[in-house]
Amino acid sequence: MQKSLLPLIISSFLIGCNSSSDSAPTPQPSMPQLKVGILPDTQADGYLVAEHAMRAVLEKHLENGVDVVIPVGDLVDKGNRSEFESWVAIAREYKSKGMEFLPLMGNHEESYSFTIDWIDYMSEFIPKDAVHQPKKEWVNYYVKRDNTLLIQISYWELAFAFEWIKQ
Numbered sequence: 001m002q003k004s005l006l007p008l009i010i011s012s013f014l015i016g017c018n019s020s021s022d023s024a025p026t027p028q029p030s031m032p033q034l035k036v037g038i039l040p041d042t043q044a045d046g047y048l049v050a051e052h053a054m055r056a057v058l059e060k061h062l063e064n065g066v067d068v069v070i071p072v073g074d075l076v077d078k079g080n081r082s083e084f085e086s087w088v089a090i091a092r093e094y095k096s097k098g099m100e101f102l103p104l105m106g107n108h109e110e111s112y113s114f115t116i117d118w119i120d121y122m123s124e125f126i127p128k129d130a131v132h133q134p135k136k137e138w139v140n141y142y143v144k145r146d147n148t149l150l151i152q153i154s155y156w157e158l159a160f161a162f163e164w165i166k167q
Helices: 002-018 051-063 081-095 112-122 158-166
Strands: 036-039 068-071 141-145 148-152
Touching: 036 051, 051 081, 068 148, 081 112
Parallel strands: 036 068
Antiparallel strands: 141 148
């Protein structure tokens, strides 16, 4: 009989240790949940971007409540103005629906002349509160959203951005 009482006594003691009638559990503060979506290469034929694919991805992001979209480079193929204008027209539609874009320059946008067009067309999508790498403004930058740091480093730029990132 003593053997069967011992587990009962121990379990009663443990249950009593875990309960407290005079203190409620402390609620944990809720952190905002930032939803980030990726927009892969949208390059197409050198005249326009892959419009249907771009819209399909952005629609899916919209349905899922994505806050920030990161186009991960190669937005255009040849880097000409008609491609940039095609991309910007679609992105503006979704920006007007509340999506924030943080474009990342890829190797298809990297030559000097493409970089000039990149800045002309993408600067409206890079947020005003972005912190830019000196001498690489509009190319390498970061932003803070809720509890998230989003660092955008262009194609081939990581080695040159290393010191800036460390700071």
